[in-house]
Amino acid sequence: MTRRFLDRITVFPSVLDRRRGRLVAGSIVVPCALGRTGQTRTKREGDGATPVGSFALGQVFYRSDQLSRPRTGLPLRATRQSDGWCDDPGDRRYNRRVTLPVPSSHEMLWREDRVYDVVVDIAWNRGPIRRGRGSAIFLHLARPGFEPTAGCVAVDRAVIARLLAAIGPRTRIVIHG
Numbered sequence: 001m002t003r004r005f006l007d008r009i010t011v012f013p014s015v016l017d018r019r020r021g022r023l024v025a026g027s028i029v030v031p032c033a034l035g036r037t038g039q040t041r042t043k044r045e046g047d048g049a050t051p052v053g054s055f056a057l058g059q060v061f062y063r064s065d066q067l068s069r070p071r072t073g074l075p076l077r078a079t080r081q082s083d084g085w086c087d088d089p090g091d092r093r094y095n096r097r098v099t100l101p102v103p104s105s106h107e108m109l110w111r112e113d114r115v116y117d118v119v120v121d122i123a124w125n126r127g128p129i130r131r132g133r134g135s136a137i138f139l140h141l142a143r144p145g146f147e148p149t150a151g152c153v154a155v156d157r158a159v160i161a162r163l164l165a166a167i168g169p170r171t172r173i174v175i176h177g
Contacts (some may be wrong), residue, residue, distance in 0.1 A: 001061060005171055010173075011153055013034060019037075019148040023163075023164055028163060030155055032146070034149065035048050035150065035151040038177075047134070055122050055124055055137075055173050055174075057123065057172070057173070058074070058128075060072055073162065073167060080107055082099050083108075084100045085097055085159075086098045087136050095135035096129075099120060107136050109153075134151060137172055139173065140152055140153075141155065142156050143159060173175065
């Protein structure tokens with residue numbers, strides 16, 4: 001029997017604070033943190049905004065020293081200390097996972113603040129990748145108090161396992177502005 005995954009995750013920004021929102025995935029309805037400057041249809045590298053649109057979900061990265069292998073229909077990869085994500089528009093590896101060290105600007109996927117203990121790659125700025133249009137847009141774990149992100153969508157650690165189990169290769173995330 002084929003396992004049934006959700007077709008869509010929907011993110012609605014709050015009308016009171018566009019840096020926060022509500023994520024709806026089937027029967028899962030949870031608060032989420034969004035970009036520090038709200039949402040945008042014209043994403044640029046470093047603008048702090050969450051891109052508006054409908055996006056595929058890519059690989060899930062998780063810290064195996066912090067949690068057991070998540071159940072999901074998406075491809076999984078245990079994060080290594082040498083994993084990074086290139087955010088340098090001048091680098092040919094822009095908006096891709098890289099093995100550290102690299103001389104160009106990047107984010108570390110192995111972080112001490114634990115917000116990247118689970119990371120789902122939101123396939124923003126793919127096919128083709130346009131330099132300077134934004135990189136490293138993820139669904140990840142929220143900081144205490146749902147502090148704004150640099151452009152990602154972040155949810156509470158307590159719901160991530162349920163959310164991952166509900167999503168698969170055809171699930172799209174729809175982010176409203």
